[in-house]
Amino acid sequence: MKFKTQKIAYWFFASALLLLVLQIVYGFIMGFAHMGYDVLHDLIPFNTARAVHTNLLVVWLLLGFMGSAYYIIPEEADRELAWPKLAWVQLISFLIVGVVAVVCYHLNIWEGRKFLEIPRPLDYLVVANVLLFLANIGWTVWNGKRFTTTSIVLYMGLLAAALLYLPGMISFDNQTLDSFYRWWVVHLWVEGVWELIMGGILCYLLIKLTGVDREIVEKWLYIIVGLTFISGILGTGHHYYYIGVPRYWLIVGGIFSALEPLAFLGMAMYALAMAKKGGRKHPNKTALTWTLGCAIMSFVGAGFLGFAHTLPQVNLWTHGTLVTAMHGHLAFWGAYAMINFAMIAYAMPLMTGRKLWDTSASIWGFWISNIGMVAMTAAFAVAGVSQVVLERRTGIDFLQVQKEIEWHFFGMVLAAALFTVGILLFILNFIRYGRPTDEALGSDPAES
Amino acid sequence: MLSKSQARAFFLGGTGVFTLAFLALTYDSHKQVPRLTNEDQLSEQVIAGKKIWEDNNCMGCHTLFGEGAYYAPELTKVVERRGKDWMRLFLKDPQAMYPGERKMVQYNFTDEEIENVIAFFEWCGKVDLNGFPADPPLGRVAAPIVTTGKSNVPKPQMFATICSACHMVGGAGGNVGPALDMVGTKMDREAMKAWISDPQKIKPGTAMPQIPMTPEQLDEIVDYLLSLSENH
Numbered sequence: 001m002k003f004k005t006q007k008i009a010y011w012f013f014a015s016a017l018l019l020l021v022l023q024i025v026y027g028f029i030m031g032f033a034h035m036g037y038d039v040l041h042d043l044i045p046f047n048t049a050r051a052v053h054t055n056l057l058v059v060w061l062l063l064g065f066m067g068s069a070y071y072i073i074p075e076e077a078d079r080e081l082a083w084p085k086l087a088w089v090q091l092i093s094f095l096i097v098g099v100v101a102v103v104c105y106h107l108n109i110w111e112g113r114k115f116l117e118i119p120r121p122l123d124y125l126v127v128a129n130v131l132l133f134l135a136n137i138g139w140t141v142w143n144g145k146r147f148t149t150t151s152i153v154l155y156m157g158l159l160a161a162a163l164l165y166l167p168g169m170i171s172f173d174n175q176t177l178d179s180f181y182r183w184w185v186v187h188l189w190v191e192g193v194w195e196l197i198m199g200g201i202l203c204y205l206l207i208k209l210t211g212v213d214r215e216i217v218e219k220w221l222y223i224i225v226g227l228t229f230i231s232g233i234l235g236t237g238h239h240y241y242y243i244g245v246p247r248y249w250l251i252v253g254g255i256f257s258a259l260e261p262l263a264f265l266g267m268a269m270y271a272l273a274m275a276k277k278g279g280r281k282h283p284n285k286t287a288l289t290w291t292l293g294c295a296i297m298s299f300v301g302a303g304f305l306g307f308a309h310t311l312p313q314v315n316l317w318t319h320g321t322l323v324t325a326m327h328g329h330l331a332f333w334g335a336y337a338m339i340n341f342a343m344i345a346y347a348m349p350l351m352t353g354r355k356l357w358d359t360s361a362s363i364w365g366f367w368i369s370n371i372g373m374v375a376m377t378a379a380f381a382v383a384g385v386s387q388v389v390l391e392r393r394t395g396i397d398f399l400q401v402q403k404e405i406e407w408h409f410f411g412m413v414l415a416a417a418l419f420t421v422g423i424l425l426f427i428l429n430f431i432r433y434g435r436p437t438d439e440a441l442g443s444d445p446a447e448s
Numbered sequence: 449m450l451s452k453s454q455a456r457a458f459f460l461g462g463t464g465v466f467t468l469a470f471l472a473l474t475y476d477s478h479k480q481v482p483r484l485t486n487e488d489q490l491s492e493q494v495i496a497g498k499k500i501w502e503d504n505n506c507m508g509c510h511t512l513f514g515e516g517a518y519y520a521p522e523l524t525k526v527v528e529r530r531g532k533d534w535m536r537l538f539l540k541d542p543q544a545m546y547p548g549e550r551k552m553v554q555y556n557f558t559d560e561e562i563e564n565v566i567a568f569f570e571w572c573g574k575v576d577l578n579g580f581p582a583d584p585p586l587g588r589v590a591a592p593i594v595t596t597g598k599s600n601v602p603k604p605q606m607f608a609t610i611c612s613a614c615h616m617v618g619g620a621g622g623n624v625g626p627a628l629d630m631v632g633t634k635m636d637r638e639a640m641k642a643w644i645s646d647p648q649k650i651k652p653g654t655a656m657p658q659i660p661m662t663p664e665q666l667d668e669i670v671d672y673l674l675s676l677s678e679n680h
Contacts, residue, residue: 030519033519033550034519036550038550038551041551041553045509045551045553046508046509046517046519046520047504047505047506047507047508047509047517047553048505048508050508050509050517050519051505051508105505108503108504108505110503110505111502111505112501112502112503112504112505112506112507112508113502113507114507114508114515114516114517117505117508149452149456173490173495173498174481174485174487174490175485175498175512175513175568175572175575176481176484176485176513176575177478177481179513179515180474180477180481215452218452219450219451219452219455220455222452222455222456222458222459223450223455223458223459225459226455226458226459226462226463227462229459229462229463229466229467230462230463230466233463233466233467233469233470234466234469234470234473236470237473240477241578241580242513242514242577242578242579242580243513243514243515243577244481244484244485244513244575244576244577245477245480245481245484246476246477246480246484247578248473249473249477250578252473316579316580316582317582319514319580320511320513320514320515320516320518320522320581321518322518324518325518387518391584392581392582392584393584393585393586394584394586395583395584395586396623397622397623397624398520398521398522399521399546399549399550399624400623400624402550
């Protein structure tokens with residue numbers, strides 16, 4: 001840590017992890033409901049649990065991104081954060097908005113559009129909040145002592161994410177148009193600008209952890225994010241196959257989605273190549289493990305499993321089944337949860353001055369959570385493929401099929417328990433670091 | 449080897465070109481959507497139905513156009529599949545239709561709200577979705593035809609709209625409950641009437657719902673079912 005104001009990142013990370021735990025709790029509620037034990041139906045019906053589960057995911061990932069930006073940007077710009085108090089205001093108000101939204105979902109108050117469920121008045125608060133964040137970060141970059149590609153890419157990603165939130169706030173009477181523009185937010189976030197954010201953080205971590213020359217790491221960052229946008233923008237078409245828009249989306253979406261794994265493959269090869277090339281041996285092996293793990297798992301989850309059902313010929317049968325949930329879990333974990341974990345694992349020892357990076361809790365945390373998530377994905381895959389064959393291919397009634405696949409959800413819940421153990425170990429390690437302190441200034445071996 | 453400024457040009461150029469292509473396709477799609485979705489049929493009632501769909505986050509369990517959650521059935525062609533009478537009865541009390549099965553929230557919709565929701569689904573069912581949802585290609589394997597379903601008693605309206613959502617006769621109908629072609633050989637008139645009037649009383653925990661009906665409707669259905677096996 002080089003600047004005192006970087007410490008604010010700790011509180012964003014702590015809040016993010018807290019919300020992650022809550023997200024997992026609601027995930028279990030849904031898992032049990034799928035097994036036939038919908039015991040909380042009267043208090044927390046499935047649609048509430050589902051909205052809370054996915055929205056908390058988005059909120060904690062965004063908190064993680066914001067924390068990462070508050071840590072990275074001062075260092076990249078080589079100055080203190082412009083307005084540290086504003087960052088506090090922004091954190092607290094963001095948490096309040098999140099909590100109010102979650103409470104609303106329990107009272108049947110929402111917009112009822114997948115992933116964008118938060119009630120309209122809260123939308124405006126989110127926009128205001130994100131503007132504060134962007135102003136704070138933007139001012140720091142603008143008045144910094146240096147401009148780096150890493151900070152520009154990270155900032156562009158965050159700015160574009162904020163802009164793309166807006167199309168989701170337009171309402172249409174026509175369900176098709178509603179859906180069309182909803183994907184501008186959802187798809188162009190996760191398969192577009194969030195990858196810029198991820199790329200920016202990944203690039204920063206690779207520079208710090210491998211010691212490879214900044215010019216080389218950043219050059220390849222441009223190529224990777226270029227590939228992401230070339231494939232990802234028109235790749236939006238894979239959401240447009242069957243919603244009432246023209247047929248050419250089957251071709252456009254099919255071709256460009258097939259290219260999307262290449263961007264992720266590029267990202268994985270890039271990270272591995274830099275790690276291999278790196279001469280400097282940074283002592284924080286755990287952070288490097290999470291960084292490389294993220295690059296690999298994002299290719300498997302987002303790239304490979306995404307491709308497994310984006311061809312229109314396949315998607316005609318898998319669209320709207322549990323196969324989507326299979327892809328969704330590993331994609332979000334690999335690409336966005338793991339990049340946050342990598343950043344947390346990297347920043348914690350530097351903010352607190354305690355070198356707990358290779359404790360058994362941190363190492364086991366990595367392996368157990370990853371094995372748990374892969375097993376969950378496998379359970380979803382078996383359930384999803386069974387559903388496709390029984391319901392979509394042979395025409396057996398929906399509820400009858402759901403009964404047939406209940407046992408796969410038993411397996412899924414077991415895997416989720418394993419995953420949770422891994423997450424708790426990571427959090428245990430996080431707590432053992434204690435609070436950030438100014439005494440940790442200048443503690444980064446990468447700075448020497 | 450590639451320089452950093454060339455890499456940047458690749459990123460900016462690629463992003464620019466494909467953003468423009470995406471915007472052009474968006475413009476064209478936007479122009480075609482009114483035709484593909486029969487926007488002229490987008491009545492006040494349909495819009496009111498859509499609002500109910502959103503206000504209750506129906507997408508949190510169901511899918512529509514294949515979008516939503518995977519906990520409850522896909523509803524794009526639900527009007528075609530179930531019929532309006534069945535939907536009216538179901539939406540009044542969802543759990544009564546599937547006792548002991550996966551639960552839907554009881555929303556206490558008014559009759560008007562139910563009509564609005566049905567109008568919305570009817571509109572959705574007519575949108576040109578490029579072939580989604582596809583008919584099951586192996587469907588015939590799962591639904592063998594047992595009898596011809598001939599009867600000298602006309603099929604009661606109630607049976608055609610409600611009962612056949614779950615039961616098959618002559619190979620047509622739902623497959624949630626057993627086929628009823630030969631039910632007359634297993635039950636007599638009284639047993640059948642007792643069973644339909646209150647299934648839970650005869651067999652607690654059964655999936656068969658108690659369907660509200662008049663004594664005349666009950667007689668019609670029993671007459672029809674008995675005649676099926678007599679004509680076999």
